[in-house]
Amino acid sequence: MQDCIYSSLTQISQQLITKKISAEELTQACLDHITQTEPILHAFITTCPEQALAKAKELDASKPDPSKPLWGIPVSIKDNILTKGILTTAASRMLKNYIPTYDAFVVECLKKAGAIIIGKTNMDEFGMGSSTETSIFGPTYNPWNTKCSPGGSSGGSAASISSYQCFASLGTDTGGSIRQPAALSGCVGLKPTYGRVSRYGVISYGSSFDQVGPLTRTVEDAAIMLSVLAKHDPRDTTSSTHPCDTYTGCLNRQDLSGVKIGIPYMLIEEGIDKGVLDVYNCTIEKIQDLGAKVIDIELPHAKYAVATYYTLAMAEASSNLSRFDGIRYGYSTKHANTINDLYTLSRTEGFGEEVQKRILLGAYVLSSKNYTHYYHKAAQIRRLIQQDFVEAFKHCTALLTPVSPIITWPVGTVSSDPLMQYLKDIFTVSLNLAGLPGISIPIGLSNDLPVGVQLIGNFFDESSILSIGNVLYTNLAPKTQPIV
């Protein structure tokens, strides 16, 4: 029975629908595995065993419902997505005891699709980080090497998938926070087009960047998850009404004949780990063996992406986090005599160092004397970066890049120079600036650690990157398993 946890979502869904396994048996198997592995991995901030089993029993009491794509499937949710009645902390002291009174739109979607919420996963505080080490609850560890980071900020989600604790997870991606941990932890991570998935009930970091997306074991599983999540939501004014494809119906491509894939060779230069480069170059050869035509693509402004992203994202974060005032919800200091003290002490005591650093820098670039030089300028360059991609997509269906320039690293060894940390986001932030979809596919190993590649698609063309990604996954994903 315990072997059932090693199936993909697609496979186990079939077994549930045909009653080869009950929802209760499956949920119990996941919970047992979580009990075994959590002392090592620390992927979760909160687990909900009683509610999960109660939901599983409720489902079992009725017939399996094939119209619900996630019927009986245990899933985990990153802890910056609101879940009614379940602690939602954003891995911060500021929200350490916060229990939401409503579900995020994406949680409503999961519940309507029959999913069982098994717990809330660990993350970098408020999504600010790339290693899941800024969480006040302590770091998460990588199932492929338990001294190493799973990446971040959706590191708990990635670890919960690649260690078989559950069958799908929801993460959020502002500058790479789904794709990078997916690549470093050996699973699939999809960031949809900006506006494809509602942000209602998602704790905001950068409102013009944030998107919710799935982390899964296979590309087919990611397509199922996207079909559940991609709907217009009038409660999010940035939620798009662009028609949705049938994402699960686009996966029957057998090879890459007739597909043009762009390679931004000028971006692939120094500073990339040799192991990552070897896997990436090998992938370029193999996609040509599979029938793809490779085209050299120029993205002339991509080299400014990290500076542009951090200018704009910190400005937006500074504004978004001003709602935490110690008055209406969240942490409140016990030492205030004046209203100003209440604000200042609550925020200083409630936010961690990285969060405070970004709030201050965000305020700096928005201040009246600096606004034109930093914020306005960065927004202009954002348009140039987006225009580069619009031009690129006239010549190819998708672009292929590495996800991270390095493989994972031992926990506790992140550089104390924030610039060195931020530069690792070079391949991921451009998509958030432009609003494009991207998927990270596990494609190889370097020193027994996962390496992923990223497919970048055109606006609202998740179908193409899922279709191409499925061919890559089927033909090239490593068959080895993590040590946990």
Place this chain on the structure above:
Amino acid sequence: MDKKELEHLCTLTRLSPSKETLQHYSEQYKNLLAYMDVLSKVCTENIVPLYTPIENSSSPRPDEPKLSKDSKEILEQAPESDELFFIVPRML
């Protein structure tokens, strides 16, 4: 970013890190701001800023009043409240 400017930003953002922490931030900001300054070299003449990647996508809802959230539930989440109000220290 000099010390006075950083202290002003702390006031604006309602943060009060210790002097040592502020000094630490100040040193890190030097490298970050020098890196961000590379953007000033890019020609952006006549380029309209892009503040959100999918423009003209908002679809307003009908202008009809509707109940949003239950006020009792909201007040229960506050650190300090009575049945009607959030309680805060005196402002004056």
